[in-house]
Amino acid sequence: MLPLDSTTPAFGRAALLCYSTSVMAPGGIALIFDMDNTVLGSRIDFTAIRRELVSVLRAARATAEAPDALMGRAIAELVALGAAHDRAHRTQLVPELWRIIEAHEAAGLQDASALDGAPAVLRALRDRGYRIAILTNNGREPALAALRAAGLDGCAETIVARDDVAALKPAGDGVREALRRLGGVARAYVIGDSWIDGAAAAEAGAVFIAYRRSAEELRRRGIEPWRVIMHLGELLSLPLARGPTS
Numbered sequence: 175m176l177p178l179d180s181t182t183p184a185f186g187r188a189a190l191l192c193y194s195t196s197v198m199a200p201g202g203i204a205l206i207f208d209m210d211n212t213v214l215g216s217r218i219d220f221t222a223i224r225r226e227l228v229s230v231l232r233a234a235r236a237t238a239e240a241p242d243a244l245m246g247r248a249i250a251e252l253v254a255l256g257a258a259h260d261r262a263h264r265t266q267l268v269p270e271l272w273r274i275i276e277a278h279e280a281a282g283l284q285d286a287s288a289l290d291g292a293p294a295v296l297r298a299l300r301d302r303g304y305r306i307a308i309l310t311n312n313g314r315e316p317a318l319a320a321l322r323a324a325g326l327d328g329c330a331e332t333i334v335a336r337d338d339v340a341a342l343k344p345a346g347d348g349v350r351e352a353l354r355r356l357g358g359v360a361r362a363y364v365i366g367d368s369w370i371d372g373a374a375a376a377e378a379g380a381v382f383i384a385y386r387r388s389a390e391e392l393r394r395r396g397i398e399p400w401r402v403i404m405h406l407g408e409l410l411s412l413p414l415a416r417g418p419t420s
């Protein structure tokens with residue numbers, strides 16, 4: 175759960191309140207959307223990224239972990255392995271790892287379009303008073319350009335990108351940063367297609383809504399979604415105001 179430190183006062187309260195059964199006004203509720211394959215149908219080949227990162231790490235003998243186990247790790251965790259090796263051996267793996275990631279991101283974001291009429295869904299949620307954020311592990315400039323091209327600019331009050339956080343998803347930093355920026359939030363939902371979105375939500379005391387990902391698959395990662403949706407429009411009929419016990 176969220177540490178109640180002095181840098182996150184608003185969500186310090188939220189972490190205590192998010193499992194409340196009380197009906198809450200939309201103005202106190204944040205909806206934090208993942209970007210890739212949640213609001214944006216990007217074609218970033220995350221498996222290829224992991225394969226190439228694992229290849230670099232193993233070539234440098236940065237890890238003794240088996241390739242299969244490494245392929246199951248989050249990209250941020252693989253970069254952390256490279257960073258640890260760089261610190262211990264004064265190598266320069268991390269710039270090479272980021273070069274791989276950014277090349278795949280740039281290719282995968284080209285001509286990406288919004289999923290499920292996401293601009294209309296997000297605007298409808300905003301019109302109801304919900305507080306909307308987008309949280310992505312992508313770099314800020316490519317993410318903003320892709321969102322703009324897909325008609326998603328202006329759909330969120332704030333966009334938290336890789337450049338804005340110390341630790342990427344599955345860490346909860348980005349969720350906390352989104353809530354800090356939104357301010358005045360008493361309950362938060364994270365909507366995303368990956369286990370890393372669920373892990374980030376759990377770490378920050380938010381409720382996870384899985385998008386097009388089975389609960390069974392997520393449970394194998396220790397993630398328990400509150401709901402699984404197959405279309406973003408389902409958000410308009412979920413009991414968000416009533417909360418996670420409903």
Ligand SMILES: [Mg+2]
Nearest residue numbers: 208210211367
């Ligand atoms: Mg995603």
